[in-house]
Amino acid sequence: MSEMEKREEIIEESYIEKEEKIYVASQWKLMWWRFKRNKLAILGGIILIIFYIIAVFCEFFAPSDPYKYDVRYVLAPPQKIHFVDETGFHLMPFVYAYKMEVDPNTLKRIYTEDKSKKYPIKFFVRGHEYKVLGLFKSNIHLFGVEGDGHIFLFGTDSLGRDVFSRVIYGTRISTTVGLVGIFLSFIFGIVIGGVSGYFGGPFDLLIQRVIEILRSIPTLPLWMALSAAVPANWSPVKIYFAISIILSFIGWTGLAREVRSKFLSLREEDFVTAAKLAGASERRVIFRHLLPSFLSHIIASLTLSIxxxxxxxxxxxxxxxxxxxxxxxxxxxxxxAQNFRTVALAPWLLLPVLFVILVVLSFNFVGDGLRDAADPYAR
Structure with missing residues (x-):
C-alpha cells in the first residue's frame, strides 16, 4: 500500500469515527460542540464568568471602602498609573498623591499630582475590613496602596467616594437582579404557558387575553408605576427583591407564548400519546416528555432575556x-450623571455605563451562541 493510500485510509477512518461520535452523542454534548465553534459566544461567556466572580467577591476586588467619603477629594479625576519617575523606570507601578487647589475665578477644584508623595501599587494589601460571603472577616484586597494613600482608578464622585470600588460593588446587584427576575419569569412562563398550550380551551383563551393586555401596556411606565408602589422605608434587600419581581412581572409573557406554541405542536405527537396510553399523569407528560424536548430553546431564550x-x-x-x-x-x-453640569465637570461618572454595555453585549453573544447550538443538526 502506498503512502498516499495510507493517508487516505487514516483520513477516512477519522471521518467515520467523528460521524459515529455525532450519532451517539447526547443533545447537550452536541450543543456544547456547536457552542464552542462560536468564538464570540465563548468570549462573552468568559467575560460573564469574570463579572460574576467579581460580584461574589466584590469586597476583595475593591481597593477602597465604597461608602467612605472624603471631602478632600470631591470629584477628583482618575489617577494616572506611572512606571517612570525622575529616577527612571520601575517594575512596580505607582501613583502620586493629589493636591487640591481652588481656582479663585471659577471656584473650580483643580487636582494636581504631588510628586513628593509616591505610593506603590501592591497586590494583596491590607485595607478596610469586610466579611467574605458574609461568613468570616478579612482585610485583604487584591490591590491597593498602603499607608494614608489613595488610588482612584475611576476618580471620585460628588462626596469623594472611590468610583471604581463602587462600580465593583454595584456588579453584585446589577448582574444578579437579572438572574432572579429570569428565574421568576421561567417559573411563570413554563407553568402558565404549559397549561395554556397543553389543555387549551377556556384556559388558553383566558390566559392569552391576559398576556395580550400585559403586552399592550408600555413597559417603562408600568415598571415606574409598580416601583413607585414600593414603600420608601423598605430596606435595600427588600427593595432588591421587589425590583426583581417587578422586572419579571411582564417578562414571562414572551416565554409563555413560546412554550404554548411548542405544546400545541407537540401534544399530538406519538411519544405523548404513548406516554398517556402507558398511564402517565398529565404532570409527568408535561415535565418528563414535553419540556425536555425543547428545553435547550428555552435556555437560549432566557439567556437573551437577561x-x-x-x-x-x-x-x-x-x-x-x-x-x-x-x-x-x-x-x-x-x-x-443626570445633569449636564456634572457630566461636563466629571465625565468619569459615566464609566458605569460601559460596564452595563459590556455585560449586555456578553449576554447577547452567549444567547446567540446558545440559540444556534440549540439546533445542533443545522448546517
Missing amino acids: PSMIIGETALSFLGLGIRPPAISWGVLIQD
Whole structure:
C-alpha cells in the first residue's frame, strides 16, 4: 500500500469515527460542540464568568471602602498609573498623591499630582475590613496602596467616594437582579404557558387575553408605576427583591407564548400519546416528555432575556424608582450623571455605563451562541 493510500485510509477512518461520535452523542454534548465553534459566544461567556466572580467577591476586588467619603477629594479625576519617575523606570507601578487647589475665578477644584508623595501599587494589601460571603472577616484586597494613600482608578464622585470600588460593588446587584427576575419569569412562563398550550380551551383563551393586555401596556411606565408602589422605608434587600419581581412581572409573557406554541405542536405527537396510553399523569407528560424536548430553546431564550432585565433595573435606578442608596448598583451610580453640569465637570461618572454595555453585549453573544447550538443538526 502506498503512502498516499495510507493517508487516505487514516483520513477516512477519522471521518467515520467523528460521524459515529455525532450519532451517539447526547443533545447537550452536541450543543456544547456547536457552542464552542462560536468564538464570540465563548468570549462573552468568559467575560460573564469574570463579572460574576467579581460580584461574589466584590469586597476583595475593591481597593477602597465604597461608602467612605472624603471631602478632600470631591470629584477628583482618575489617577494616572506611572512606571517612570525622575529616577527612571520601575517594575512596580505607582501613583502620586493629589493636591487640591481652588481656582479663585471659577471656584473650580483643580487636582494636581504631588510628586513628593509616591505610593506603590501592591497586590494583596491590607485595607478596610469586610466579611467574605458574609461568613468570616478579612482585610485583604487584591490591590491597593498602603499607608494614608489613595488610588482612584475611576476618580471620585460628588462626596469623594472611590468610583471604581463602587462600580465593583454595584456588579453584585446589577448582574444578579437579572438572574432572579429570569428565574421568576421561567417559573411563570413554563407553568402558565404549559397549561395554556397543553389543555387549551377556556384556559388558553383566558390566559392569552391576559398576556395580550400585559403586552399592550408600555413597559417603562408600568415598571415606574409598580416601583413607585414600593414603600420608601423598605430596606435595600427588600427593595432588591421587589425590583426583581417587578422586572419579571411582564417578562414571562414572551416565554409563555413560546412554550404554548411548542405544546400545541407537540401534544399530538406519538411519544405523548404513548406516554398517556402507558398511564402517565398529565404532570409527568408535561415535565418528563414535553419540556425536555425543547428545553435547550428555552435556555437560549432566557439567556437573551437577561440583558433586558439588567437594563430595566439600570433604567429604574437611574430614574430613582429602583434600587435606592445606600445600596449600590450601576443604575444608582449613573444617577450622579443626570445633569449636564456634572457630566461636563466629571465625565468619569459615566464609566458605569460601559460596564452595563459590556455585560449586555456578553449576554447577547452567549444567547446567540446558545440559540444556534440549540439546533445542533443545522448546517
